[in-house]
Amino acid sequence: MGDTASMTDPRVTVLVACLCAAWCRTCDAYVETFQHLRTEFPTARFVWVDVEDHAALLDDLDVVDFPTLVIASGDRPLFAGPVLPQPAVASQLIRTALAGGLSGTASMPPSVLHGLQQLAAVDAA
Structure with missing residues (x-):
């Protein structure tokens, strides 16, 4: 899936990664929602x-x-x-993140976040 913004673009302030599995039917249903979110938030990195x-x-x-x-x-x-496969749920989370309203209390190993950022950069190429 192509991306709308590059991590080196100064407008990009938020990375949004969707972790799914090929066998997951709910993930299949979420593909369209994720594409819609890319369009709705062109300055975020997906x-x-x-x-x-x-x-x-x-x-x-x-x-x-x-x-x-x-x-x-x-x-x-x-x-x-x-997240539920409903556009409004993810949209509100992303909108809040872009506005600086999420506190950043999520726990994640730095190596995982760095790896996701690298995948996002490769996906844009």
Whole structure:
């Protein structure tokens, strides 16, 4: 999935990663929602991550449900958790993150966040 913004673009302030699995039917339903979010928030950076394709990267992260959304600003994870496949839920989270309203209390190993940022950069190329 192509991205609308580059991590080196100064307008990009938020990374949004969707962690899914190819076998997950809920994730299949979430693809359209995720594409809509990319269009709605052109200054955010989006990356779709199949957890089985990137198992080594996500080994230190306890993903318990799908889809799981990770929202980060720089090296600060702001949100990491499962989301309903409803556009309004994720849209509100992203809008709040872009406005600086998420506190950044999500717990995530720095290596995982760094890996997601690298995947996002490769996805844009």
